[in-house]
Amino acid sequence: MTTNPGTRSTRAAGRALRLGGSLASVALTIAITLLGLVALTFFIGRIVPIDPVLTIVGEKAPPEVYDRVYRELGLDQPLITQFLYYLRDIARGDLGQSYTTDRAVLSDILRFFPATFELAVLGIIIGVALGVPAGVIAAVKRDTWVDHIVRIVALIGYSVPIFWLALMGLLVFYAKLQWVGGPGQLDIGYAYSYTRVTGFILVDTALSGDWAVFANAVSHIALPALLIGYYSMAYISRMTRSVMLEQLSSEYVLAARIKGASEYTVVVRHALRNAAIPLVTIVALSFGGLLEGSVLIETVFSWPGLGNYIAQSLLGGDMNAVLGGTLVVGTIFVLLNVGSDLLYRLLDPRTKAAAQ
Amino acid sequence: MTELLNVTGLTTSFHTSRGRVQAVRGVDLTVKPGEILGIVGESGSGKSVTCMSILRLLKRQGRIEGGSAVFDGRDLMELDEDALTDLRGNEIGVIFQDPMSSLNPTLTVGEQVIETVLRHRNIGRRAARARAVELFEMVRIPSAATRVDAYPHEFSGGMRQRVMIAIALACEPKLLIADEPTTALDVTIQRQILSLIKELQGRLGMAVILITHDLGVIAETADRVMVMYGGMVMEEAPVAEIFALPRHPYTRGLMASIPDPRTAGEGRLSPIPGTPPDMSDPPKGCPFAPRCPVAMRVCAEEMPRLYEAGGPANRSRCWLMDEAAPARAPYNTEDAA
Ligand SMILES: Nc1ncnc2c1ncn2[C@@H]1O[C@H](COP(=O)(O)OP(=O)(O)OP(=O)(O)O)[C@@H](O)[C@H]1O
Ligand code: SF4
Ligand SMILES: [Mg+2]
Numbered sequence: 001m002t003t004n005p006g007t008r009s010t011r012a013a014g015r016a017l018r019l020g021g022s023l024a025s026v027a028l029t030i031a032i033t034l035l036g037l038v039a040l041t042f043f044i045g046r047i048v049p050i051d052p053v054l055t056i057v058g059e060k061a062p063p064e065v066y067d068r069v070y071r072e073l074g075l076d077q078p079l080i081t082q083f084l085y086y087l088r089d090i091a092r093g094d095l096g097q098s099y100t101t102d103r104a105v106l107s108d109i110l111r112f113f114p115a116t117f118e119l120a121v122l123g124i125i126i127g128v129a130l131g132v133p134a135g136v137i138a139a140v141k142r143d144t145w146v147d148h149i150v151r152i153v154a155l156i157g158y159s160v161p162i163f164w165l166a167l168m169g170l171l172v173f174y175a176k177l178q179w180v181g182g183p184g185q186l187d188i189g190y191a192y193s194y195t196r197v198t199g200f201i202l203v204d205t206a207l208s209g210d211w212a213v214f215a216n217a218v219s220h221i222a223l224p225a226l227l228i229g230y231y232s233m234a235y236i237s238r239m240t241r242s243v244m245l246e247q248l249s250s251e252y253v254l255a256a257r258i259k260g261a262s263e264y265t266v267v268v269r270h271a272l273r274n275a276a277i278p279l280v281t282i283v284a285l286s287f288g289g290l291l292e293g294s295v296l297i298e299t300v301f302s303w304p305g306l307g308n309y310i311a312q313s314l315l316g317g318d319m320n321a322v323l324g325g326t327l328v329v330g331t332i333f334v335l336l337n338v339g340s341d342l343l344y345r346l347l348d349p350r351t352k353a354a355a356q
Numbered sequence: 357m358t359e360l361l362n363v364t365g366l367t368t369s370f371h372t373s374r375g376r377v378q379a380v381r382g383v384d385l386t387v388k389p390g391e392i393l394g395i396v397g398e399s400g401s402g403k404s405v406t407c408m409s410i411l412r413l414l415k416r417q418g419r420i421e422g423g424s425a426v427f428d429g430r431d432l433m434e435l436d437e438d439a440l441t442d443l444r445g446n447e448i449g450v451i452f453q454d455p456m457s458s459l460n461p462t463l464t465v466g467e468q469v470i471e472t473v474l475r476h477r478n479i480g481r482r483a484a485r486a487r488a489v490e491l492f493e494m495v496r497i498p499s500a501a502t503r504v505d506a507y508p509h510e511f512s513g514g515m516r517q518r519v520m521i522a523i524a525l526a527c528e529p530k531l532l533i534a535d536e537p538t539t540a541l542d543v544t545i546q547r548q549i550l551s552l553i554k555e556l557q558g559r560l561g562m563a564v565i566l567i568t569h570d571l572g573v574i575a576e577t578a579d580r581v582m583v584m585y586g587g588m589v590m591e592e593a594p595v596a597e598i599f600a601l602p603r604h605p606y607t608r609g610l611m612a613s614i615p616d617p618r619t620a621g622e623g624r625l626s627p628i629p630g631t632p633p634d635m636s637d638p639p640k641g642c643p644f645a646p647r648c649p650v651a652m653r654v655c656a657e658e659m660p661r662l663y664e665a666g667g668p669a670n671r672s673r674c675w676l677m678d679e680a681a682p683a684r685a686p687y688n689t690e691d692a693a
Contacts, residue, residue: 250457252457252459252461274460349461
């Protein structure tokens with residue numbers, strides 16, 4: 001309106017410059033963290049008492065075969081050389097061969113990851129949709145019965161083991177009531193009535209155009225999604241409550257009340273707006289937790305996800321698969337953290353300017 | 357002239373885990389339209405709680421246990437929440453001590469003025485924004501038209517306090533409550549802010565309650581002064597009279613503890629020895645008795661009432677004002693000056 005256009009454009013330019021600078025420093029952080037992660041998986045791979053040569057050649061192989069494979073794997077080289085080879089392979093996207101599935105680990109991961117991701121996305125949607133409002137209401141109605149109920153529900157989510165809830169859920173809603181589908185992504189009869197396109201079962205079955213298949217997929221994913229959604233909700237509602245309590249007792253909230261702002265304005269426009277900044281990090285952490293902590297749920301529900309894949313590979317002594325999977329999950333976690341940090345800085349006008 | 361605000365018997369306590377803290381114990385106060393009432397007293401004497409009780413904006417554990425506060429014909433203690441929010445920010449404006457934390461860091465300063473105007477005035481955003489710029493000019497924020505789009509962190513403390521003043525005055529209130537508006541600022545900025553408040557008060561004709569620790573500020577700014585201690589009014593008088601003739605021993609103590617502008621440089625600063633009473637277990641007699649240099653036996657036993665002392669507008673809560681008190685110089689009223 002009355003703003004001097006000159007000032008505004010210099011400001012925008014300065015902001016863009018600072019953003020560019022902060023992106024560079026973020027890229028450096030990511031690179032260093034990932035290098036650390038790779039080094040970690042590499043050394044874990046060397047320390048574990050599983051002989052990769054034996055896994056390939058078998059117990060009864062003659063010594064010359066053993067030696068040949070030993071050299072082929074580069075195990076006769078010094079550690080640092082091995083590490084550099086390892087880095088080079090990873091940079092090429094080569095995570096090695098899985099001995100149990102006989103496929104490249106990367107293609108295995110790409111195959112199993114969508115199922116995990118789909119479940120985690122549904123979980124975080126449920127967690128945010130229920131957890132944020134619950135936490136806000138609990139904070140506003142602090143120490144009333146509403147608050148107590150929210151806290152008890154969250155506490156149960158914290159203290160009851162997830163596999164137990166999963167088993168109970170299957171027992172009640174699948175075995176007894178028949179409200180939901182059982183383990184797996186589909187009933188056996190539907191397994192071949194859709195084409196895998198994206199790897200997300202809900203998307204692929206919807207694309208198939210057969211609503212019976214889609215409905216079946218929904219009935220299968222409902223229980224695991226609700227369960228991890230519940231866990232995410234427990235965490236998010238608790239964190240939202242405490243962040244909101246802090247904001248509600250701040251001076252600027254009192255100042256808003258003094259201006260005559262309605263309770264809704266005070267809570268949503270002032271307190272929640274400020275709470276949203278730390279909440280971004282909380283939600284990202286919760287999502288990362290859902291991705292990485294899905295092993296138990298995936299095992300109970302025979303869900304063909306990454307957690308299940310890593311767990312099976314571990315049992316089979318398939319270290320390439322285990323380390324490759326760990327590397328991927330770790331990378332996603334790092335990216336989530338960095339992404340939420342960037343978002344955090346963009347949301348907060350103080351760091352938006354200071355992000356240099 | 358009839359009063360704008362008439363508070364009687366205001367009593368407020370905080371129910372904490374350590375018990376009941378009696379922050380305000382039966383405060384009476386009046387403010388006339390257009391006058392500046394100064395409230396002084398040491399930390400913890402109940403100045404802020406008195407004002408927040410009048411606005412009915414106490415922290416969670418606070419309870420108003422008695423009294424009335426009639427503002428412009430309505431008892432604020434009886435109003436419902438809707439009527440109260442219509443009044444806050446509209447007919448009563450408030451500025452706090454700490455301008456650093458009383459602005460929302462995620463909204464532009466202009467937005468925080470605009471929302472106040474939109475809340476109470478039936479005008480559009482464009483007009484509200486123009487009003488914000490006008491207010492920024494009024495409180496003398498340089499390049500007001502561009503600065504409305506800045507965020508609080510881009511402002512210095514003094515500038516933020518100007519924003520707070522702009523917000524408080526956005527709807528031209530009849531009463532401005534300024535709770536230590538300059539305590540958190542640099543000395544040079546303090547002067548500017550105070551003279552700004554005084555100037556705007558004159559221009560807009562509103563009444564002001566000015567809370568401060570600083571008797572010098574009162575001397576320069578206020579028309580009338582009320583001295584608080586232990587959640588009670590200790591003394592009340594027109595400013596000229598209280599500086600010429602402080603009647604209450606506590607007021608005298610406060611005055612001895614500030615550098616007198618006339619005797620400045622001599623460095624005779626003697627803060628009152630001792631500490632204010634614990635308000636979760638206040639003394640049953642005069643709250644100042646444990647520290648009072650002229651305390652008598654009755655003082656610790658019985659609470660003195662507020663005596664009329666020296667004029668119809670002068671009150672003093674001290675046994676020395678009682679007819680039965682021994683005529684003791686220099687604390688007797690006549691020859692103290
Ligand atoms: N939220 C609270 N919980 C418990 N006690 C409180 C609370 N707020 C104030 N009090 C108590 O009420 C009494 C009066 O406090 P008040 O803030 O009104 O003092 P004040 O005169 O404004 O002091 P200052 O000059 O330090 O601002 C103090 O004893 C204080 O400890
Ligand atoms: S009543 Fe007694 S103790 Fe209190 S101020 Fe007067 S003389 Fe001092
Ligand atoms: Mg105070």
